[in-house]
Amino acid sequence: MTDPTPDSLVPPIPVTLLSGALGAGKTTLLRELLDARHGLKIAVIENEFAASGIDDQLLGDTPVTVVALADGCICCSIGGDLTRALVVLLERLDAGELDFERLVIECSGMADPGPIAQAFFAEEQLRDRYQLDGILTLVDAVHAERQLDRPLAQAQVGFADKLLVTKRDQVDDARLEALCARLARINRRAPIVLADHGKVPLTELIELRGFHLEGDPDALVAASLIPPTTLFTPSPTPHRHDDAISTLILESIYPLDIDALSEFMNELLEEHGNRLLRYKGVLDIEGEPRRLVFQGVFRLYGFDWDREWGSEPRKSVVVFIGEHLPEERIRQGFARATERRIG
Numbered sequence: 001m002t003d004p005t006p007d008s009l010v011p012p013i014p015v016t017l018l019s020g021a022l023g024a025g026k027t028t029l030l031r032e033l034l035d036a037r038h039g040l041k042i043a044v045i046e047n048e049f050a051a052s053g054i055d056d057q058l059l060g061d062t063p064v065t066v067v068a069l070a071d072g073c074i075c076c077s078i079g080g081d082l083t084r085a086l087v088v089l090l091e092r093l094d095a096g097e098l099d100f101e102r103l104v105i106e107c108s109g110m111a112d113p114g115p116i117a118q119a120f121f122a123e124e125q126l127r128d129r130y131q132l133d134g135i136l137t138l139v140d141a142v143h144a145e146r147q148l149d150r151p152l153a154q155a156q157v158g159f160a161d162k163l164l165v166t167k168r169d170q171v172d173d174a175r176l177e178a179l180c181a182r183l184a185r186i187n188r189r190a191p192i193v194l195a196d197h198g199k200v201p202l203t204e205l206i207e208l209r210g211f212h213l214e215g216d217p218d219a220l221v222a223a224s225l226i227p228p229t230t231l232f233t234p235s236p237t238p239h240r241h242d243d244a245i246s247t248l249i250l251e252s253i254y255p256l257d258i259d260a261l262s263e264f265m266n267e268l269l270e271e272h273g274n275r276l277l278r279y280k281g282v283l284d285i286e287g288e289p290r291r292l293v294f295q296g297v298f299r300l301y302g303f304d305w306d307r308e309w310g311s312e313p314r315k316s317v318v319v320f321i322g323e324h325l326p327e328e329r330i331r332q333g334f335a336r337a338t339e340r341r342i343g
């Protein structure tokens, strides 16, 4: 072993999860990414090695097989044990046997990205050494309409920081527009980008900072024509559509009481945490010059004080993406946290 640099001095390795239904175009995108002349050393974890077509000859008997790809990238088959693969990559990196600066995990078409994302928060070593940068979900424009009737496909969309619509060349404008509208209802946080045979500018794929705690309230929501609902809208008409997974965005100009808010968040996560795929917020807390930012996946969440509001207008924005979201409950919880302050 070479002398490892202390963990605290090593910047975490950014990780991108590639998700999407079978045949959505994940491998096509991955190949384009690996072939592009960006000079990045990318490690890849495949959880469907044989199906990936990257190189079927590389399958080994050990649970984790790490192989060299073109351009100095490496590929790692995981035999189902993601945590083990992540640890082995670190061990080999620290030992100087491998060299990479980013990691891409291609999830199987049947995988729910939620538990995969959770692996990066659950274990201390993984939390310290890796930083989940973003979840990219590929959506097959030809088959999405039917695929999205299944909960798994909706969850893959719901978890995404960005949605990449593939096979645009196979559908007309009307169909594409209808699909994008549906995707935006399920996940209003994720920008939608078209991927033509896997060709997407690198800037759309990396540095998404989807799991970072950052405090720009307006940046929480993808450019969307649907306005957020203010916290004080009384009994709004529930948004009706057939998809089980949807987005709720709340916005308020009234500061929140931190005690009431944390009480409410604890209750919400206790009662409904397993249905909350992704949630993020930038909050204006009464009496506090800094913004409070939080983000989470299911019951795992983090929060932090971010920069001061300064001269920027103070406001709170929260975004919840979940299955059968308890919209009224969330709305009331946040409204109560402002009422308590008002007295």
Ligand SMILES: Nc1nc2c(ncn2[C@@H]2O[C@H](COP(=O)(O)OP(=O)(O)OP(=O)(O)O)[C@@H](O)[C@H]2O)c(=O)[nH]1
Pocket: 020, 021, 022, 023, 024, 025, 026, 027, 028, 029, 048, 051, 052, 108, 109, 166, 167, 168, 169, 170, 195, 196, 197, 198
């Ligand atoms: N027409 C068209 N075909 C595409 C596009 N992107 C990918 N494909 C094709 O779609 C098929 C499936 O693509 P893959 O990249 O293998 O999809 P995948 O998501 O990795 O598939 P699994 O590993 O089975 O989940 C291939 O034949 C690709 O060439 C696109 O933008 N347009």
